[in-house]
Each structure stands twice: as structure tokens, then as C-alpha cells.
Amino acid sequence: MLKATLKGLLARKLRLMLAGLAVVLGVTAVSAAMVTTATIGSGFDSIFETTTSDVDVSVSSAPNVGGETTFTPPVPASVVEELAGVAGIDAITGEVSADGARPVGADGKVISVQGPPRLGVAWQGETGLVELREGRGPTADDEVAINAGLAELGGYRVGGTIDVLTLEPRTTFRVVGVYGYSNGTGTMGGSTEVAFTEPVAQRLMLGETGVYSSLTLTARDTVPNETLRDEIAALLGDGYQVRTGDELAAQTAADGRAFLDIVRIVLLAFSGLSLLVGIFLILNTFSILVAQRTGELALVAALGARRRQIVGSVLVEAALVGVLASAVGIGLGVAVSTGLKAVMEAQSGAQLPVGLIVPVPDLLAAFGVGVLVTLVAALVPALRASRVPPVAAMRASAAEQRSLTRITVAGAVPAVLGVAGILGAVLDVVGDLRWAALGGGVVLGLVGLALLTPAASKVLLPVVGRLLGWSTPGRLGRLNAARNPRRTAITVATLVVTLGLVGGVGVVAESLRRDVSALVSTDLAADLVISGDGVSARAGGGSGGPPTAADGRIMPTFEASVVEEAAGLPGVAGATAQYVDTVELPGGQSPANAGDLSTLESVLGLKTVDGTLRLSGPDEIVVDTDTLGAQGWAVGDTARVATQRGGWQEYRIVGSYEPNFLLTGPVLTPEAATERFVSALPALGYVELAPDADVATVKAAVSELVADNPEVTVADQTQLATDSASRFDIAEIMLYVLLGLSVVIGILGIINTMALSILERTRELGLLRAIGMRRSHMVHMVVAESLVMSVFGGLLGLAFGGLAGAAFVSVAGLAELAVPWTSLAVFLGLAVAAGLIAALAPSTRAAKVNVLAAIAYE
Amino acid sequence: MTTVTQETITGLAARAVGVTKAYGAGAAAVTALDDLSVDVQRGRFTAIMGPSGSGKSTLMHCLAGLDTVDSGEVWIGETRLTGLNDKGLADLRRNRVGFVFQQFNLLPTLTAEENITLPLAIANRKPDPAWFDTVVDAVGLSDRLTHRPSELSGGQQQRVACARALLPKPDVIFADEPTGNLDSRSGNEILGFLSRSVEQFHQTIVMVTHDANAAAYADRVIFLLDGRMVHELHDPDAEAVLDTMKALDTFDSR
DSSP states (O other): OHHHHHHHHHHTHHHHHHHHHHHHHHHHHHHHHHHHHHHHHHHHHHHHHHHTTTOSEEEEEOOSSSSTTSOOOOEETHHHHHHTTOTTEEEEEEEOEEEOOEEEOTTSSBOOOSSSOEEEEEOOOSOSSEEEEEEOOOOSTTEEEEEHHHHHHHTOOTTSEEEEESSSSOEEEEEEEEEEETTSOSSSTTOEEEEEOHHHHIIIIISSSSEESEEEEEEOTTSOHHHHHHHHHHHHOTTEEEEEHHHHHHHHHHHHHTTHHHHHHHHHHHHHHHHHHHHHHHHHHHHHHHHHTHHHHHHHHHTTOOHHHHHHHHHHHHHHHHHHHHHHHHHHHHHHHHHHHHHHHHHHOOOOSSOOOOOHHHHHHHHHHHHHHHHHHHHHHHHHHHTOOGGGGTSSSOOOOOOSHHHHHHHHHHHHHHHHHHHHHHTTOSGGGHHHHHHHHHHHHHHHHHHHHHHHHHHHHHHHHHHHOOSHHHHHHHHHHTSOHHHHHHHHHHHHHHHHHHHHHHHHHHHHHHHHHHHHHHHOOOSEEEEETTTTTTTTTBTBSSOOOTTSSOOOOOOHHHHHHHHTSTTEEEEEEEEEEEEEETTEEEEEEEEOHHHHHHHTTOOEEEEOSOOOSTTEEEEEHHHHHHHTOOTTOEEEEEETTTEEEEEEEEEEEOOBTTBOSOEEOHHHHHHHSSOSSOSEEEEEEOTTOOHHHHHHHHHHHTTTOTTEEEEEHHHHHHHHHGGGHHHHHHHHHHHHHHHHHHHHHHHHHHHHHHHHTHHHHHHHHHTTOOHHHHHHHHHHHHHHHHHHHHHHHHHHHHHHHHHHHHHHTOSOOOOOHHHHHHHHHHHHHHHHHHHHHHHHHHHTOOHHHHHOOO | OTTHHHHGGGOEEEEEEEEEEEESOGGGOEEEEEEEEEEEETTOEEEEEOSTTSSHHHHHHHHTTSSOOSEEEEEETTEEOTTOOHHHHHHHHHHHEEEEOSSOOSOTTSOHHHHHHHHHHHTTOOOOHHHHHHHHHHHTOGGGTTOOGGGSOHHHHHHHHHHHHHTTOOSEEEEESTTTTSOHHHHHHHHHHHHHHHHHHOOOEEEEOSOHHHHTTSSEEEEEETTEEEEEEESOOHHHHHHHHHHGGGSOOO
């Protein structure tokens, strides 16, 4: 039996290759994700082990807000004296090193690196790690040394100048030295470094002199690091985190690796999608192969093969395809990883001090998944093969038409339940369960749709076909497409799923975008907004609310004087500034803002709910009603709020406001913000124009005020609305690319089915040629069949996805249901293109059918 | 051979002139047709007979423009097939030639009526309703027009094929073993219909068969051996055909 299987396999090489392709792609993506993550991860580990090799124990302040990646307040120099008496300490060094030293490049733009930090540090001379390559260390306040990676990125030379943005506005320094590291690299994991003299570094990076970002301790030889760590932790108490060098390295490396997650998620998502599609493709191929071989299988059964043997023979075939495809996929995955590593090294300028790491257990798992997917997909066809009765061998051809009643009834149940769930959610009869009802409804609906597709094809294919072809060859093609509803259903399944996702995501994204733009323009009374790159795009934060600095990175800011000067410009009625940060409340993190409420109130359209919106001192706040409710506070209460620099303090709540899209959370005075927020500078400025002022003229004048700050731009309302709405773009585009790829796989499915159908119908094609169809007619007929199927699949998917998306929009309570007709049309066009491409080879083949051979009797 | 000239007055529906056709190459080459010349008279029912490998199917395929010849010429009416391109041949088959095959004659996706009108539909032509009714009545399918092939018996399917061949009023209908897959009653119905269409509608029919009974329906029977015409009979009965077949080996094909 095995020998017969192998021979059969060789005879169907091309077909099985097509089936295996999706598995190859899926396994490629999985293994690329594994290898890339392992390689880059281990590269980072190795880099940060070097960085912290001199550190036995490190002391830094515990952050006031949030987890470990956020801002940590500086360590006062007094702590050094406090520790001086500890017997186990050999030496103490105060370090200044913080993210947020943004060098301005020769083109006037800030030099950006993807992922790694842009550090500003205090020069400590050549340590074991740092080695000067050229020049010397900084000795005066206007001197800096920079690392070789930055020198290369920005083209800086010793003797030249460099402009740097820090907590303070743009400042120019003289470059007096360029340094590298003891491991021979010019950058640590791609980070750029600017080394100032210690007081300058303290002022620019930490906000005040006489403080350090952390202390590095060297233990005496006899004292284990852990012992020293515990002793110091006990001595300093809760306000500090004390870690050994190894712990610090692990933490730093973990932070650095965070961006790897994105790569990993994209690759895994793609692999999931292509494996899902692969299931359909394999299911289809094997179903058709089995149907084609009905006679052969019946003969084998008649000769006495047991059912188990027949199932086995089909599964062995599938297993071989799976093994081969998975092996190829892993090979390709490793190759892709090599490419990805090169791309990342080029992008970040970081050389990874490791070769390609191949995590064997992970790859074995990927291999197993590939094989398993193939086997599972082939199981149904295999079981069907075993049910072929021996008498089928004696019949001329097996009756392929099985009744659709059972499958339709089986599909109607989940479809009805799904629709009920969705309706329940939309009509809000299920209360708090509405999201569950919607999700469950969509999943059930999809299952129902899959099972109902064969029946739907009977009704819809003629309709679609009529739109596409009136000529006789077109009509014949349409009839052929409707011939085997089950096969058509499996063939178009990929397109249905893909375009379903496109439709759903498209509708939701477009509606969200419309919603956000609308909110921005209703809530914002200002004509111009001054903001850093990415601040206005983040306006509204993750779930509404103002931009926050929660990611711990320094937000682009500008001098408060810019707003004052703007207020004095001709044509300007008023200008005000908004300071932005994240604070900790007893119930968790919250965005926090500061500004002159007398002006902010009108610009942001704030509505007073209770008390007053006028603050008379740094210890008074106003809070939005949502936060009040969540915290269980009331106006007049004294509330505890932890700011990034100020830590836990008590504030009196003097008023409350209705939260709106641009402002939520506690609002403090500008004076409090200057002292207690991470950045003492405003992140947003609003400018209102006099009634007769020209927007363009004033915008140009305001832009002039921030001309020296490349991170800050002036936007009018339209731009702001577009910016705010654009935050959905990247996710959407990424998804579209993924789905585009799965359309490609969908093409394979159609090619497969078409090719097999052509083969099955050779005689018919011969007859058609004999009675006078031209070659062009044959091409037309096959193209029509392919197009009808792809358009049917596309429409079905888009319709389902669109409706599911509309349900989501309704349940989410978005103001407006917006349908992105253009994107949907483009994707339907893609489906049409898929149909055309898929028809290329089969139609050529049909046109070339040899009439005589086709009509020859056996 | 001597009787051919009598019929030239009524014109020729098809003819082969010095046609040679070989398959394969070198030592394995098989000569299917060997310098063969045949005339098919208009309005007559011609049968081609011969043992397996005598070239009878090849002759029909060449006459019908389904296959090309190595040398010689093939004509349908006044049109020379030799040298026509694929498109020209396809159009000729559609408009001027009808086919009835042994099996797989119909498209399973179309109804009987749609199958009958298919060649016209491909050419974007509408059938003449009166003629359509005449043809359908003649094959006795008036009450089966909306059925699909799978709902028809073998004989009925073959009658649909006959109606399809007849509807465009082609120069020639080629029938390749049209009764080969049928029981004798259905077979006789088909043969009766074919000879009636010659008598009543003056249709020209060329039929390849190895069945003496079927050949007996023809006006003229041509016997092939080794790619050459070795004998012919006019208005024969089954016995005469059978006798000729039995004696075929004794004819010298050289």
C-alpha cells in the first residue's frame, strides 16, 4: 500500500506542491519569528551583559508612577554619603544616563533610531567599557563627547558642533571626542550617546544638579553581590530599587527587546493566517484528489483493502506533503531570519555580537505544527475515501453530487445563533454581555457562513454570473462554477475569510477615524495647535483622553515663552499651553494635565460640573467626573496623587469637569507641572485667532517661533483631525498587507480547483471544440468560471465582514457608520485580479485541449 | 468506383483528394490514410466501414476538420480545409459541420434545449423557431426539452445530439459510431432518424461504424483497409455488408 501511495505522490507532484505551498509559507513565518527573536534577543543580552559587567550593585529611585520602564526620579547626591559607611562597598560612582538626548542632524531633523534609546550621560573618563577613539572627554560646559555610532549616523566630527534637544530647549555643543566600547562596537544595541560634563548632564537629563540617575557600587571581593544588595536595600528603604549587575542587565535587555515583540507578532499573525488558509487549500486538494481517484479507490476496496488501509494511504500522502513543506518552510525561515537580522542591524546601526541562533525545540514545534495542519486538513477527505463502496469501481463515474440538505441545516443552526447574538448586542438587549454576544455571534456566524456557502453558491452564483457574462462561453463558465457547490465553497473559503476581515476592519477603522476627527473638531475651539511630532497623533490617548507620556520616553516639548510670544502676535486672540504627563492615583495610572484653566476651559470646551475650574495654588486640582467616580472622590475632598517627580502628595479637589476627547484626569497648575512633571515644558499649545485674521499668515508666524525646534510643528484644525485619525493607519495597513498575502494564497486555491476541473472535463472540452468553440471561447469560458468564483467569494466575505463591522460600530457606540468604499472596491478588485490570475494557466490548458484525444473512446 | 460520376450533378458535400496521414515517426510510423480519395455526395447517407486500424475514424476526423492531413486536400463544399487556421476550422465546425459521437455528446450543465441550440448560441445566432420545432418533433423530444442529460436515457441523449447536429443545417453531419453505446432498439431509432433526415431534409450524413446493421441504413457503404478504399456498396442490406466485411481480407489494398 505504501509503495502505491509513493508512486501516486510522484504522479501528482505539481498539485501537491500547490497544496503544500501554504504550509511552506506558514512554517516559514513561524520559524523566522522564532529564529529572529532568539537571535536578536540573545544579541541584546550579550550587549547589556557587557554594559553592566563593572556593576556589582546598582541603586536607583523607585518610580513614583507605574512599572519599571517609566521615569525614575533622580537619586540625590546625599545618598552617596549615606552609603559611605557600608563596609561591603569598595567604591561608589554616581551615574547620569537617561533617554531623551535628541541630536539634531545636518538636515535640521532630529536623528531617529528605531527602538534603542538616545542617551544623554555624564562623562566619567575612559572606564573599562568606554574607550576614546579620537579627541578627549568634555571638560567645559559647552563640550560633549559622542559615541561612534552617533558620529556615524549624524556625520559629526571632533572639532565640529552638535545641537541637542533635552529637557531643556535646543542647545549647541562642541564635539571634543568620539568614543567606542571595549567590545569593539561603536554603539550599544543601536543607542546613541551624548556625554556631557557631569553638572550639565544632571541639568539637561535629570532636571537639576546634584542628583544622579543611579549609583553604581563595587563590592569588596569577599562580599557576594546579593548580600550587599540586600544590605543596601534594607538601609535605603522603599524609595529605592537596589539590583545586582546581572539583574540590571536582564532588565535593560528586556526593555531593549520590547520592540522585538512587534516583529514577532507580525510574523506569527501571518503564519497563523497562512496556516489557516493552508487548511482549506489542503482540504480542497485532497478532496479533489480523492474524488478523482474514486474508481481507483473502489478498485482497491474491491481487491480487499480495509478502510483503515485506505485512510492510512491518504494520510501517509498528506504526511509526506506536510513533512516536505515544513522542512522547506524551516529552511526558508532561517534564510528570512538572516535577512531580517541584516535589516535590523542596518536600521539601528547596531552590530549584534552573535551569529544566527537557531532554537531547535521551537523549530521542531513549528515543524510539528506544519505536519499536523496538513494531516488534520487531509483527515476529512481520507475518511471520505474510505467510504467509497467497491461497486463504484464498476460504475462509469462516481456521482459527485451529494445532497446539500444536511450541510445546509448544519450551517443554519450556528448562522441563526450567530445572527441572534449579533442582533442581541446591537439592539442592546443583553446588557453587559454585549461584547461577548457580538464576538460569539461573529464567530458562530462565520462557521454558519462556511457551511452555508455551498447552498448560497446555488442561489448567488447565477446572479454574479449574470453580471459578468452574457455570452455563451461566459454562461458555460458560470454553469461550471455552480457545478459542484461544495468544491466551490472550499475554493472560495480563503477569499471569504480574507475579504471578511478586510470588510470588517475597514468599516471599523473608517468609523473610528471619522469619530475621532469629529470629536477633535467639536471639542477643540483653537484654530492652531502647537505640538511635538506624535503628540497630536496621540491626542486622545489609547481610549480617548489627552496625550500621555506613559511610555516613559520624553515627549517633544517647547518653551513656555513660545505661547506667550504667540499671544502677542497680530491676528491672535489668545494662546495657552498644556503640560502633559502620567500620574499614579490610588486606583491606578491616569493621564494628568496642567495649564491655565481660565483659557484652557474655553479652548477645550470644558464644562464645569461642580465647584470651580479655577486653581489658586499648586496643591489644588480639578478632576473629571469619570475619574472622580472611579476613585470614589468628591469635590472638596483631599486626594492623594503621585506625580513623576513629586511622588505622593495631597491635593484638594476644587472642581470637576465633564471629560472630553482632549482632556481627562487631574488638572494641575502650570507651576506644579514645572516642578513635578517629567518635563517642565509644555507639550501642547493652543492658539485662537481674531475673527478677521488669516489662518495661513498666523500659522506661518507661529511656526517661525518654533522654527529652531525640529520636533515641534504647528497644525491647523484639519491637520490635527487627520493626525489624530491617522493613528489607526499603521495597524490597518499592516493588516491589509497580511491579508493581501493571504489573497495570494487564495489564488493558489482557485488555480488548484480550476486545474483539476479542466482535467476532469477534458472530454467535454473536446466536445465543445468539436462543435465549434474557438480557442478564445475556451479561454473566455474558463476565465468566466474563475471570475465568478472569486467575485462570489469576495462579495460574500465583504458583505459578512461589512455587516460584522457595522455591528461592532453600533455596539461600540461610535457616532457614525462610515464605509470605506474605496478600500472595499480595491479589495474586490484584488479578488477579481485573483480570479484572472488563477485562470491564466488553466485557461491556456483548456484552449490547448486536443480534440481528438479528448473525444477518443477508451 | 465507376458510380461516382453519376452523383456529381447534385454536387459534393465533402471530399478528400489524395489524402495521406501517418502517426508516429521512423520505424514506429503507422500509415492511417494512404493516398486516399473519397467524395461525399450531397443529400446522401454514406457509411464508412472497415476493421480496427483501417483508418475509418481518421478519415472522418480529417474530413470534419478535427485532424490535419500530411498531404492531399480536404474540402467541405467549396471550402478547402487544408491550410485553414484553428479559428477558421472552429468556425467551420460550428457553422457547416455537425457531430454525433458515441458518448459524451452533451454538456451536463445545460438542458436538452440548451444543448441543441449550443452551436448557434456560440455563434450568437437564434434558431429559426419553425425549424427548431420540426427538428425536435422529428427526434421526438418535445416533452424533454427542459431535462438535463442526467435525467435522460442513453437513447434520448443521443437523439438530443442528433437534433443539435441537425439544427444549424450543416453541409455534413459526421456520426462516429452513434449507436455504439446503445441497446438495439434505441440504436435503430437513431439510425431511423438519421436516414429520415436524409430523405426528408436532404441532409448529408457520413457515419463511421463497424456494425453491419447500422451500415445497412446507408445509401452507400465505403470499405477501408489499411488506409485505402477497397470496396463500396450501394443501398446494401445487412447481409451484403456482412459478407463484404468477411471477405475484406481477400481484397487487395495495394
